[in-house]
Amino acid sequence: MSAPEHEATPPELTPQELSRRDFLKRAAGASAIALTGVGLAAALLDANGPPASDPVGAATSAKGLGDYSLPELRGKPGRMAIVRGVVPANSQAAQPDRKAMLERALAALGGLGAFIKPGDRVLLKVNAAFATSPLLGATTHPDLVAAVTSLCLAAGAASVALTDNPVHSPESCFALTGISEAAAKSGAKVILPGENLFVPVSVPPSGNIGGRLIRDWPTLAGPFKGVTKVIALSPVKDHRRAGASMTLKNFYGLLGGRRNVFHQDINGIIAELALLVRPTLCVLDGVTVMLTNGPTGGSLSDLKAMHVMAVTTDPVAADSFGMELLGRAVTEAPYIKLAETAGAGNADYKALNPQFLDLGA
Amino acid sequence: MAARERTISTAQRNASLAVLALVCAIAAYLLVRQPQLNPAVLVSLRAPAPKAGVAAQPGGSVAAAALATPETPGTSAAGGAKQATLASLLPDAVPGVKALAAAESFNPTTLSDKIDGKAELYLAAGFAAMACRSYQAGLGRVELYLYRMKSPDAAFAAFSGQRRQGATQSPLAKNGYLTENALFLTSGSDYLEVIADRTGQRPALEALAKAVLAGLAPAREAKAEAQSGTKAEAKSGAQPAADLSPPDLFPVAGLKADSLRLAVADAFGCQGLTSVYTAEYDASFGGAAALLSRRKSPAEAKAQLELYRRYLTDNGFAAQAVPGAPSGAVVLTLEGIGVEVLFTRGPLLAGVHEAPDLTTALKLATALDMALKAKGLDK
Numbered sequence: 001m002s003a004p005e006h007e008a009t010p011p012e013l014t015p016q017e018l019s020r021r022d023f024l025k026r027a028a029g030a031s032a033i034a035l036t037g038v039g040l041a042a043a044l045l046d047a048n049g050p051p052a053s054d055p056v057g058a059a060t061s062a063k064g065l066g067d068y069s070l071p072e073l074r075g076k077p078g079r080m081a082i083v084r085g086v087v088p089a090n091s092q093a094a095q096p097d098r099k100a101m102l103e104r105a106l107a108a109l110g111g112l113g114a115f116i117k118p119g120d121r122v123l124l125k126v127n128a129a130f131a132t133s134p135l136l137g138a139t140t141h142p143d144l145v146a147a148v149t150s151l152c153l154a155a156g157a158a159s160v161a162l163t164d165n166p167v168h169s170p171e172s173c174f175a176l177t178g179i180s181e182a183a184a185k186s187g188a189k190v191i192l193p194g195e196n197l198f199v200p201v202s203v204p205p206s207g208n209i210g211g212r213l214i215r216d217w218p219t220l221a222g223p224f225k226g227v228t229k230v231i232a233l234s235p236v237k238d239h240r241r242a243g244a245s246m247t248l249k250n251f252y253g254l255l256g257g258r259r260n261v262f263h264q265d266i267n268g269i270i271a272e273l274a275l276l277v278r279p280t281l282c283v284l285d286g287v288t289v290m291l292t293n294g295p296t297g298g299s300l301s302d303l304k305a306m307h308v309m310a311v312t313t314d315p316v317a318a319d320s321f322g323m324e325l326l327g328r329a330v331t332e333a334p335y336i337k338l339a340e341t342a343g344a345g346n347a348d349y350k351a352l353n354p355q356f357l358d359l360g361a
Numbered sequence: 362m363a364a365r366e367r368t369i370s371t372a373q374r375n376a377s378l379a380v381l382a383l384v385c386a387i388a389a390y391l392l393v394r395q396p397q398l399n400p401a402v403l404v405s406l407r408a409p410a411p412k413a414g415v416a417a418q419p420g421g422s423v424a425a426a427a428l429a430t431p432e433t434p435g436t437s438a439a440g441g442a443k444q445a446t447l448a449s450l451l452p453d454a455v456p457g458v459k460a461l462a463a464a465e466s467f468n469p470t471t472l473s474d475k476i477d478g479k480a481e482l483y484l485a486a487g488f489a490a491m492a493c494r495s496y497q498a499g500l501g502r503v504e505l506y507l508y509r510m511k512s513p514d515a516a517f518a519a520f521s522g523q524r525r526q527g528a529t530q531s532p533l534a535k536n537g538y539l540t541e542n543a544l545f546l547t548s549g550s551d552y553l554e555v556i557a558d559r560t561g562q563r564p565a566l567e568a569l570a571k572a573v574l575a576g577l578a579p580a581r582e583a584k585a586e587a588q589s590g591t592k593a594e595a596k597s598g599a600q601p602a603a604d605l606s607p608p609d610l611f612p613v614a615g616l617k618a619d620s621l622r623l624a625v626a627d628a629f630g631c632q633g634l635t636s637v638y639t640a641e642y643d644a645s646f647g648g649a650a651a652l653l654s655r656r657k658s659p660a661e662a663k664a665q666l667e668l669y670r671r672y673l674t675d676n677g678f679a680a681q682a683v684p685g686a687p688s689g690a691v692v693l694t695l696e697g698i699g700v701e702v703l704f705t706r707g708p709l710l711a712g713v714h715e716a717p718d719l720t721t722a723l724k725l726a727t728a729l730d731m732a733l734k735a736k737g738l739d740k
Binding site for chain 1: 482
């Protein structure tokens, strides 16, 4: 059985076989289908991408977590006070009174009232990275948390909360570091890093920093909702990878997700963190400094009692002073200079003309 | 319809098939790609993996649950068997000490989840796995970390890389010491840290360490048996010099206690310079360090010397001819930084690191050379 001729050898297409009317009908039909598809796609388009589980801070997330520095100080040299504490001869305490040190430093800067106004909602960014005793110096000391909280409330703050996204389990970290207890006693609310508090955030470029690593990255934005002032409370520690862990590295605790991928560019990420959030105040606690084997330490012999505390509006200057406490050059933590380049602060803390105070004098 | 079909040419049919194929390919691509969102966004949209210690302990209080650190979920299947074995070495209890929770296990990918930036030290040295567990000891809390490294050298590198000066020698191990609140030691390829949150916990620290060492003993004994022949030879004085390890070759006079260190990789910041032991000396040698590295062959030792020499000259050091230096030694100096001396003896790279001046550098280099000669390593 032979195949029909037109199947074996299709006839040549001739203009007579497709009328003008048919052509127009087909063209109109195809155009209608195409336009319907485009219209449908346009109707379904979500230009903003998928929503976060909690859109808190969505307005600020694209530009970081916010600038909480005092407007009158923006673009001007930061302010800084450095205080040396003493352990009273008749005291059984092993360390100087952090609250007294803090009050002295703040008094030199015009008092906490210069920074915290009645009604302010204050967020403390603590370092609660590890589930270890405060004795090991790997985390923000609970006495400092209590001191800052009580002073803020005394200054009229409407609320004080604190947060961190620790390396270990949050509950264990806040409990074992003594921060939970200090917060409870002094009136601060602990905000654990629940899943609904993370929002994709990007850091816009500034200079040659930013816009490269923190892009749509899950960030602990929830605790910043409604906050008017931010205070960073950081210990001074050696850090095997970064050189040092102080104020700027403390902001690493605002990142979520598999953030350890950033260890490959530790200086780049810390410099971007300097742009992620601009704190109102930074308290760098050098009462006990972890000189070796950081950031976890482990042995009391990793620590050195230095009995020093710095309070400043400039997080970069805070870290440059911290490097001095560690006995290292600023260049040994390259992120400090990078942060300065990005306009996050001054890598030469002495340029701020800090006030040096001594409680023992 | 039949009339229309007759108007379709082969070219039209092929073109339409090509368009359909393209559309199908696009559809398939979209189907595959559409669930693959930016991982960062995905993480932010879903519940984070529960972290250790979040879950309440059965029958326990919330506070107790907060203090606990149960086993980390999601360890890789590939490393599961090895890590389970390691975790099983951490005891449930020893006299006066009781585990607060199950052990946690970590592999090279997850180590930084536990110890953050300190993971670099272990990974660079040659890390295989780690298990840790929390204990209650009286009113205090003790953390036990057992690191399985890839070799005894790797374990020693992790141990020596964070050695605390002025600590007390531990009776439990040759490479072991106690600080006010912690105990650190190596056993073969394992490195153990036992850390208390307060002072006065030495009995608990040692009890836990002994329990772990007891678990490691069978493997250690098997290894010791295998090496027993070599040890017997050494005792009889017949051990070949080539078998001596660098730690046995440093001159003893002036050697600072507990100053021996091993850099497994990138020693002194020099990329490619590997397995270098250093030993620090006292003020009689200007506080300089001697260095030794055993290589596979004399040629490799010379290549390592050349690598480090080039690294130093690239960083401003200048080679100079110095009378009185060991035979074949290269002496490099940089004003304001110090003096380095390098030479080889057979498969050994030897030298002096960070001597403050030429006199002390040559003094220590000569002492090291003499010590090697005394062991028969003079070529």
